[in-house]
Amino acid sequence: MIYLNLWGLSNFINAIFYVIITVFLFSLKEKQNSTKYLSYFFFGLTFLNIGYLMSGAIPFPVGANHRYITVGIILFPTVTYLVRYAYHIIDDLYPREAKIVFYFSVIIDLFLVLRFFYLASTAVAEFNFRGDIYDYPQLGKYVALALILQILFFIIIMIRKAFHYKNENRKLILQMMFGLISITLIPSTLNVLMKKGSITPELFHIVYSICFLLGGFITTIVFINNAIEKTSFMTKVVGISAVTFLLLLQILAARMSISQEKNFDMIHNLELKALITGKNYSDFPTLSYLVSFPKGARISESASILYKKEGLELEISKLGNDNYEQRYIQKISNQTEGLFFGYRITDDTTNITYEAGFPYLEYRKFIHNMGVIIIQITLLAVFILLLIFPIFFYRNIGKPLRTLLEGFGEVKKGNLRVSVPLFYQDEIGTIGKTFNRMVIRLFVGKRKQEEYAGQLEQKVKERTREVVIKMKEIEKLKIHQDGDYFLTSLIQKPLITNWNRSREVTTDFFIKQIKTFEFRNKKSELGGDICISGNLKFDNDVYVFFVNGDAMGKSMQGAGGAIVLGTVVNYMISRSTSNKQSLNVSPKNWLETTYHELNQIFHTFDGLMMISVVMGLIHIKTGEMFFYNAEHPWLVLYRDKKAEFIENELTLRKIGSPSEYEFSIQKFQLHPGDVLIGGSDGRDDIDITPDAETRTINEDETLFLRAVERGEGNLETIYQLIKQTGRIIDDLSMIRIGFHEKAHVRNV
Incomplete structure (x- = not known):
């Protein structure tokens, strides 16, 4: 006979739930290895719940045989394939280790299962008062230990893989681990606590059932949301609906079972009161015995039998001696009767x-009467969820979506005359309307495109003719512009003069302008950099004059500033050296006068034309140098194969701009063999990542020092070394001044 209790009822609902999940997983096509092992795990859980259903539905010693099912299924394949799933989720990172662990687990599990079967075949089933079932309480300790160890090993593997992956993969592993722990570790731990008496069987049954459902629900949802295998929208909707309903039904069953037990207690307490007052025992056909004993005394020592059912062998010594205030179970014999x-x-x-x-x-x-009602409700609900719901969802969601997908397929094939039927005026119907409008617009657009394509050749010819005309106009403008550039360069070149003829102090120039052009097969360049040198006499002392300038602006604007500077400076040199005269002013005064004249001229441009310069005079015998630097890159001294700056701070603003600094002449002493090298901004303005999408401009001023050292003061070599570090993005001019060098070939 079958008599359901809460435990059996809960496992019936769980079994239905896991049957649904198992069928779903086995129905997937082209499954990953991890999906296969997960389906084996859920298959084992299905039979586990069927075994527990047997224990809760058969209140006879034969019900203890459920352990053959539960023990036989829990280790292999259930937990064994759970560990295998942990190794294969996402990727098999440890294939050799996974194989060794699998075969080792199978051997150990089969040994423990066969050992249990052998011991159970000779053991006597006993009624478990706390679990309300027949069981073999003296067996299964090693099986329980192996179960806990394998679950913990599963958790370790999942944590290892979670640390290996990042982002979404780590999130997937942790979510699956949480769901599977709810199914395995929590119920196993609670089972141990219940057997020790730490929690009541009712609490264990409720928490066990909810953990099994919630854990399965979480695992299924996470799997569906991340599955590589193809799943349908209908499967997700029906599956989630079924799980949600079964979870609510599980809670309802627990509440109804507890309420039913309270009703049972209330009825029998009333019967007991009626027995005491009425003494008519024949009116209570379910009564088995009635005894009395003094309050506070031990029942086994002082009880009197007032009534016992015919055929019942009642032994007072087997009645409980504790003072019970509520229903308790008495075992007169080991049989259910x-x-x-x-x-x-x-x-x-x-x-x-x-x-x-x-x-x-x-x-x-x-209790069974209530359980039958719950089972009927469960079966009806599953029937509705698995048969009626899919029909409803198919008609209202599935069919309209499938029709819409077919419409998209037709559009993909190129059929723009398709129109999807509108079944309902809901959100999907709105999508269908929008789709039909979109297809109409695509059709109209395609027609227009075909019309345009027919006229394309003529339009291409017209556009080509227009482009040719515009290109000729641009070519004329380009030729005119290059002519302007060429004429400007012709004016600028004579102003870049190396008039120095001293053998004691040599001067060399290097100028590379960014703007290059070709005019009438003649290549040239244009920019704002300029170098000038010459010789001046001050009271019969000969000085070498030098200047290196960089005018503001690009191309024409920069060239204009350089022409102004070159014209003025060359005029001043010519004026100061006319008739081989000797100037009766000091070198410092001459430099100061030159600065103020230049500054006054450039000020007339109202800030639209400015120029940075370094200008100086060097005594050809003593090496005494006077100079000023108007916001130009610092001069470099190359001495004993080491390069260093001879300046360390800004002392003057550009010529033509207001300056907060007071004009002053700087002094420096050169030694025989020294080389001075000056240069414009181009020596530092280098794109060090020329192949990248965004430019990275050099900010290291010492890069030029290293180039001077490696180039040993040779301007051409220095230029090549700078080019090797990146792309030069500004005009570059350099002036080299050698003092009393042993051997130097002058180069301009």
């Missing part, structure tokens, strides 16, 4: 305690 529910009540007037016993099967029949 020897199990009774006992109720006690004390008559305060006589100080006599009465105990009435009722057959345990009466309790199971009472």
Whole structure:
């Protein structure tokens, strides 16, 4: 006979749930290895719940045989394939280790299962009062230990893989681990606590059932949302609906079962009171025995049998001696017929305690009636969810979506005359309307495109003719512009003069302008950099004059500034050297006068033309140098194969711009063999990542020092070394001044 209790009812609902999940997983095509192992795991859980259903539905010693199913299925394949799943989720990172662990687990698990079967075949089933089932309580310790160890090993593997992956993969592993722990570790731990008496069987049954459903629900949802295998929208909707309903049904079953037990207790407490007052025992056909004993005394020593059912061999010594205030189970014999529910009540007037016993099967029949109703509701709900719901969803969602997808397929093939039917005026209907409008617009657009394509050749010819005309106009403008550039360069070149003829102090120039052009097969360049040198006499002392300038602006604007500077400076040199005269002013005064004249001229441009310069005079005998630097890159001294700056701070603004600094002449002493090298901004303005999408401009001023050292003061070599570091993005001019060098070939 089958008599359901809460435990059996909960496992029936769980079994239905896991049957649905298992069928779903096995129905997937082209499964990944991890999906296969997960389906084997859920297949094992299905039979595990069927075994527990058997224990809760058969209140006889034969019900203990459920352990053959649960023990036989829990280790292999259930937990064994759970560990295998952990190794294969996402990727198999440890293939050799996974194989070794699998075969080792199979051997150990089969040994433990066969050992349990052998011991159970000779063991006697006992009724578990706390679990309300027949069981082999003395068996299964090693199986439980192996189960816990394999679950912990599963957790370790999942954590290892979570640390290996990042972002979404790590999130997937942790979510799956949480869901699977809810199914395995939590129920296993609670089972141990229940057997020790730390928690009640009712609490264990409720938490166990909810953990199994919630864990399965979480695992299924996470799997569906991340599955590589193809799943349908209908499967997701129906699956989530079924799981949600079964979870609610599980909670409802627990509440109804507890309520049913309270009703059972209330009825039998009332019967006990009626027995005490009425003494008519024949009116209570379910009564098995009635005994009385003094209040506070031990029942086994002082009880009197007031009534016992015919054929019942009642032994007072087997009745409980504790003072029970609610229903408790009495075991007169090891068979179900020897199990009774006992109720006690004390008559305060006589100080006599009465105990009435009722057959345990009466309790199971009472609970079973409620269980049958829950099972009927469950089966009806599953029928509706798996058969009626899909029909409803298909008609209202699936069919319209499939029709819409077919429409998209036709459009993909090029059929723009397709029109999807509108089944309902809901959100999907709105999408269908929008789709039809889109197809109409595409069709109209395609027609226009075909019309344009027919006229394309003529339009291409017209556009080509227009482009040719514009290109000729641009070519004329380009020729005119290059002519302007060429004429400007012709004016600028004579102003770049190396008039120095001293053998003691040599001067060399290097100029590379960014703007290059070709005019009438003549290549040239144009920019704002300029170098000038010459010789001046001051009281019969000969000085070498030098200047290196960089005018503001690009191309024409920069060239204009350089022409102004070159014209003025060359005029000043010519004026100061006319008739081989000797100037009767000091070198410092001459430099100061030159600065003020230049500054006054450039000020007339109202800030539209400015120029940075370094200008100086060097005594050809002593090496004494006077100079000023108007916001130009610092001069470099190359001495004993080491390069260093001879300046360390800004002392003057550009010529032609207001300056907060007071004009001053700087002084420096050159030694025989020294080389001075000056240069414009181009020596530092280098794109060091020329092949990248965004430019990275050099900010290291010492790069030029290293180039001077490696180039040993040779301007051409220095230029090549700078080019090797990146792309030069500004005009570059350099002036080299050698003082009393042993051997130097002058180069301009």
